[in-house]
Amino acid sequence: MPIRAGEWLAHGSQPEWTMTVVEKTQGAPRDAGPLAELDDHGLVAACLAGRRDAFDLLVDRHKRSVYLLCYRFVGTHEDASDLSQDVFLRAYRGLRRFRGDSSFATWLYRIGVNVCLNRVSMRQPLQRSLDEMPNLAAPQADPAVALVRREEARRVRAAVARLPRKQRTALILRVYHDLPHKEIASALGTSVGAVKANFFHALANLKKLLAADTRSGS
Amino acid sequence: MKHLSPAQLVDVVEGTAGDTLTAHCAGCPACRTKADELRATLAVTSANEVPEPSPLFWDHLSARVARAVRDEPVPGAWWQRWTWQWVPLSAAAMVLIAVGFGVSWRGISIVASHPASELALGPAVPLDGIERLDAGESSDVSWTLMTDLSSTVAADETLGAELPVLPDAADRALHHLTEPEQAELIRILHEEMGPSARMAPRPARK
Ligand SMILES: [Zn+2]
Numbered sequence: 200m201p202i203r204a205g206e207w208l209a210h211g212s213q214p215e216w217t218m219t220v221v222e223k224t225q226g227a228p229r230d231a232g233p234l235a236e237l238d239d240h241g242l243v244a245a246c247l248a249g250r251r252d253a254f255d256l257l258v259d260r261h262k263r264s265v266y267l268l269c270y271r272f273v274g275t276h277e278d279a280s281d282l283s284q285d286v287f288l289r290a291y292r293g294l295r296r297f298r299g300d301s302s303f304a305t306w307l308y309r310i311g312v313n314v315c316l317n318r319v320s321m322r323q324p325l326q327r328s329l330d331e332m333p334n335l336a337a338p339q340a341d342p343a344v345a346l347v348r349r350e351e352a353r354r355v356r357a358a359v360a361r362l363p364r365k366q367r368t369a370l371i372l373r374v375y376h377d378l379p380h381k382e383i384a385s386a387l388g389t390s391v392g393a394v395k396a397n398f399f400h401a402l403a404n405l406k407k408l409l410a411a412d413t414r415s416g417s
Numbered sequence: 418m419k420h421l422s423p424a425q426l427v428d429v430v431e432g433t434a435g436d437t438l439t440a441h442c443a444g445c446p447a448c449r450t451k452a453d454e455l456r457a458t459l460a461v462t463s464a465n466e467v468p469e470p471s472p473l474f475w476d477h478l479s480a481r482v483a484r485a486v487r488d489e490p491v492p493g494a495w496w497q498r499w500t501w502q503w504v505p506l507s508a509a510a511m512v513l514i515a516v517g518f519g520v521s522w523r524g525i526s527i528v529a530s531h532p533a534s535e536l537a538l539g540p541a542v543p544l545d546g547i548e549r550l551d552a553g554e555s556s557d558v559s560w561t562l563m564t565d566l567s568s569t570v571a572a573d574e575t576l577g578a579e580l581p582v583l584p585d586a587a588d589r590a591l592h593h594l595t596e597p598e599q600a601e602l603i604r605i606l607h608e609e610m611g612p613s614a615r616m617a618p619r620p621a622r623k
Pocket of ligand 1: 419420421441442445446447448449
């Protein structure tokens, strides 16, 4: 028969139950168990078999790269955050279509690029948001240096945002995500030669855009 | 003289070009200039860092995605879901089936391998005094019939007939019969005992 808290105190006996306060650990996997030992392909299989928590682990593994990809395309934290959620949601819905021919990361990049390009094409011009973007980077020791670097970063992001879609995508995936040309080609469904050509033209156009920006600013 | 293509220039800048292309670039001012410009722009572009969001943001993003995903149906085909979700249940079902077979087989083996006299015999117990395992079978015709028949048979008579009888045996046996088996039992009993076999109502229990 259960006893009330007041009764065991009165009887001087200990209750049969105890209460444990569990402190939430930041960033710790939620009861991942043996799932955490699976690679991405294993987690996808587990998720397809009904383990939603397997998808949580996939999100934990790839959220940073997905967010950074989205940020490179849209240039604001709010938009990148929304788009990241959208990328993962689309990935979840389309998980059955992941064949495992490429890495899960590459597959996710492909979804990310499509989601971002769709958003960007709906929201032109992007330069407005780049100017309004808050800079949350770690503060520089020298405020003057920090200011110059921030301004330089803003100019580059603005210039990247003005590149044609394919060139922008090739440049972002190659420069900021360090993806090999072959994986970029896989993510974009094109050839390695085409990716390299787009990358070359992206850099050539970026040089022109930055030079034009310097001329107009001086 | 054929200059390097854009893809070949990218290879040179990234250091993955072969000796022939690298040698050409070194000896050709036009290609070298392009490659140098490419390197310079690449350096400016690479130095561009994304502002680091708050450390709390990453947990927030995970939670957002998890909430959004919770509203979605589980992806994957039904047979893929079956393997994970139903494995414990189907394993339990297999164990039950195996146990069921084991019990039946054991029962058959015991009866088959032992003469009736070796089996433990108890006195004929009036069945209406036995507590049933479950309620609700008062309308069970086969139970009524078996109770009615067995209550008139004494233990020494069954021994003489070499029929192994355990206390509550008829009762227990009926518990393990399916409906078709019970119907078949009634049919056999009717056949054996003729139309005189009566279907008495089950005696009321105290
Ligand atoms: Zn040349």
